[in-house]
Amino acid sequence: MPNKTYSLAFLGFGNVGHHLARLLQSKTDELRDRYGIEWRLTGVATRRLGWLAAARGMDVSAVLGGRAESVARAEGAMGAWLSAARPDVVFEMTSLNPQTGQPAIDYIRAALQSGAHVVTANKGPVVHAYRELTDLAATLGKRFMFEATVMGGAPVFSLFRETLPASNLLGFRALLNSTSNLILTEMENGNSFEAAVKKAQDIGLAETDPSADVDGWDATVKVCALSTVLMGRPLKPDDVDRQGIRGLTGEAVRAARAGGHPFKLVCRVVREGGRVRATVQPEQLPIADPLANVRGASSIIHFDLDTLPAGLTLVSHDPGPDTTAYDMLADFINAVK
Amino acid sequence: MPNKTYSLAFLGFGNVGHHLARLLQSKTDELRDRYGIEWRLTGVATRRLGWLAAARGMDVSAVLGGRAESVARAEGAMGAWLSAARPDVVFEMTSLNPQTGQPAIDYIRAALQSGAHVVTANKGPVVHAYRELTDLAATLGKRFMFEATVMGGAPVFSLFRETLPASNLLGFRALLNSTSNLILTEMENGNSFEAAVKKAQDIGLAETDPSADVDGWDATVKVCALSTVLMGRPLKPDDVDRQGIRGLTGEAVRAARAGGHPFKLVCRVVREGGRVRATVQPEQLPIADPLANVRGASSIIHFDLDTLPAGLTLVSHDPGPDTTAYDMLADFINAVK
Numbered sequence: 167m168p169n170k171t172y173s174l175a176f177l178g179f180g181n182v183g184h185h186l187a188r189l190l191q192s193k194t195d196e197l198r199d200r201y202g203i204e205w206r207l208t209g210v211a212t213r214r215l216g217w218l219a220a221a222r223g224m225d226v227s228a229v230l231g232g233r234a235e236s237v238a239r240a241e242g243a244m245g246a247w248l249s250a251a252r253p254d255v256v257f258e259m260t261s262l263n264p265q266t267g268q269p270a271i272d273y274i275r276a277a278l279q280s281g282a283h284v285v286t287a288n289k290g291p292v293v294h295a296y297r298e299l300t301d302l303a304a305t306l307g308k309r310f311m312f313e314a315t316v317m318g319g320a321p322v323f324s325l326f327r328e329t330l331p332a333s334n335l336l337g338f339r340a341l342l343n344s345t346s347n348l349i350l351t352e353m354e355n356g357n358s359f360e361a362a363v364k365k366a367q368d369i370g371l372a373e374t375d376p377s378a379d380v381d382g383w384d385a386t387v388k389v390c391a392l393s394t395v396l397m398g399r400p401l402k403p404d405d406v407d408r409q410g411i412r413g414l415t416g417e418a419v420r421a422a423r424a425g426g427h428p429f430k431l432v433c434r435v436v437r438e439g440g441r442v443r444a445t446v447q448p449e450q451l452p453i454a455d456p457l458a459n460v461r462g463a464s465s466i467i468h469f470d471l472d473t474l475p476a477g478l479t480l481v482s483h484d485p486g487p488d489t490t491a492y493d494m495l496a497d498f499i500n501a502v503k
Numbered sequence: 504m505p506n507k508t509y510s511l512a513f514l515g516f517g518n519v520g521h522h523l524a525r526l527l528q529s530k531t532d533e534l535r536d537r538y539g540i541e542w543r544l545t546g547v548a549t550r551r552l553g554w555l556a557a558a559r560g561m562d563v564s565a566v567l568g569g570r571a572e573s574v575a576r577a578e579g580a581m582g583a584w585l586s587a588a589r590p591d592v593v594f595e596m597t598s599l600n601p602q603t604g605q606p607a608i609d610y611i612r613a614a615l616q617s618g619a620h621v622v623t624a625n626k627g628p629v630v631h632a633y634r635e636l637t638d639l640a641a642t643l644g645k646r647f648m649f650e651a652t653v654m655g656g657a658p659v660f661s662l663f664r665e666t667l668p669a670s671n672l673l674g675f676r677a678l679l680n681s682t683s684n685l686i687l688t689e690m691e692n693g694n695s696f697e698a699a700v701k702k703a704q705d706i707g708l709a710e711t712d713p714s715a716d717v718d719g720w721d722a723t724v725k726v727c728a729l730s731t732v733l734m735g736r737p738l739k740p741d742d743v744d745r746q747g748i749r750g751l752t753g754e755a756v757r758a759a760r761a762g763g764h765p766f767k768l769v770c771r772v773v774r775e776g777g778r779v780r781a782t783v784q785p786e787q788l789p790i791a792d793p794l795a796n797v798r799g800a801s802s803i804i805h806f807d808l809d810t811l812p813a814g815l816t817l818v819s820h821d822p823g824p825d826t827t828a829y830d831m832l833a834d835f836i837n838a839v840k
Binding site: 196324330456474476479488489492503 | 662796798
């Protein structure tokens with residue numbers, strides 16, 4: 167099989183984008199030798215840099231080093247950029263809008279219509295336009311991939327797509343918000359809620375405004391993505407019974423752990439008749455529960471399947487921008503192979 | 504896509520074979536509707552029944568109920584059976600020979616050469632003939648699949664094949680022998696080693712002669728299969744530094760758990776330069792280790808990958824003949840889809 171060179175474009179170029187560019191560089195030989203995949207970077211778009219495009223490829227190290235002066239900028243916006251960069255794959259890494267998924271949905275639609283596969287790290291389009299974008303991609307012979315959106319470093323979507331055929335997901339229990347789990351662990355270690363939030367911010371895990379994490383919004387959006395894609399039951403954030411960890415005190419968290427029933431921010435989806443019931447809330451778990459022993463920034467999901475009566479559990483340890491970048495690389499390879 | 508009817512043949516028809524036949528029956532509509540797969544059972548071979556073959560298909564419920572009198576028997580042996588059953592897929596479920604992998608290797612070779620995919624639940628051929636059988640299958644445009652051989656109910660091989668592209672497995676730590684883990688759990692609960700073995704035998708988990716489990720042979724063969732397939736480092740049982748749980752007393756096991764460092768039969772493979780070092784032995788693990796909290800018959804594996812710095816963990820809960828049967832069904836679908 168002859169090698170094929172893929173033109174790649176990055177929509178957004180923050181922490182994850184930098185990791186992905188470096189991962190592509192370090193895996194260049196392996197991609198060629200194992201998959202016949204060669205690549206060039208033909209587009210980078212950010213608010214700061216504008217719409218950079220170079221159909222023959224740009225100097226990745228220069229772009230990574232912030233030296234992109236010599237790269238041409240497309241006039242106008244997305245359409246001109248796609249025409250100039252002519253990407254085979256667009257990596258969509260813009261900010262999450264949990265309420266509407268916009269403008270990422272419009273970006274992804276345009277990228278697919280230009281003839282590119284789309285790999286996103288953005289949960290919004292999955293929750294708000296999964297069916298539309300998946301159908302559009304299929305119509306165009308392209309793929310819409312989003313492994314990076316839930317549990318970085320654990321292939322939850324491709325697990326079902328590729329390795330668990332003829333299985334039906336009946337429900338799941340999970341810890342999906344790294345920041346909340348880290349905060350609870352820090353509170354168990356003696357910190358107040360506020361000090362624990364500060365720690366999560368200091369290591370770059372929590373935002374300046376931590377409400378997306380501590381009020382359960384991030385976990386809720388992930389629950390919606392999983393239910394929509396893996397259970398065929400579309401859920402919107404408002405459909406989830408949501409409560410964050412803001413109401414917990416250090417004393418309560420430490421007493422719960424000492425009593426053998428630690429607090430966790432538990433995501434739960436169960437089928438009830440033809441519908442699903444979804445909750446995100448602090449729960450006290452018995453210490454023998456696999457979820458009770460996942461500490462720090464790690465995540466866990468336990469799947470209930472018709473084919474595996476006692477279920478299957480995945481644990482992702484200390485996910486970060488590097489594991490998110492790997493999820494996107496895996497999607498790229500699986501989209502084109 | 505039009506439906507295709509696959510002729511299936513079972514080599515061996517014990518507990519797993521019965522579960523697989525019933526699973527195929529219960530998934531018949533789903534296989535047709537989701538994958539365009541129809542099936543008929545054209546061959547069943549066991550020591551007791553002989554070489555049953557019916558190219559037009561046999562009554563599965565009758566065979567399951569032990570009423571196979573009306574089905575024709577092929578004269579001679581394997582070759583005549585394959586000619587009469589004309590299978591598209593052979594499910595190989597004969598007994599393990601850990602030292603040589605025979606006669607299963609010869610069976611699988613013959614089945615591939617007859618034009619069938621082979622799905623096996625037998626570790627012997629993976630450890631002793633993985634490269635030969637995989638290459639032979641590829642040459643013939645067929646597949647040699649073996650998801651059921653390690654960690655029933657957790658798709659470890661297809662996980663790497665399908666969901667973790669461009670990843671390199673650097674090593675792993677695992678609990679792979681259900682019987683040993685159950686015995687250790689029963690000893691923690693107050694039983695002697697002998698009483699715990701008896702319990703494992705009573706529920707059908709341990710054999711009359713429990714040495715394959717309690718002396719670490721089963722875990723060792725699984726370690727060899729994983730290293731051979733996932734790390735590209737062929738290992739034979741004698742290459743593994745092996746010690747079972749027979750030397751542990753109930754007192755020692757209970758004291759270890761009470762002291763916060765419980766005993767587990769730990770499988771470990773690490774790369775050292777160009778080689779691998781493999782051990783199977785009882786180890787005391789800190790209670791915060793994910794392996795320390797897996798009780799009863801469940802299994803766990805933690806993978807160290809170059810792409811996921813902190814690794815990825817899978818837990819399979821209470822595997823049994825039903826989960827092994829599902830692994831084989833998944834291999835069948837993945838082989839033909």
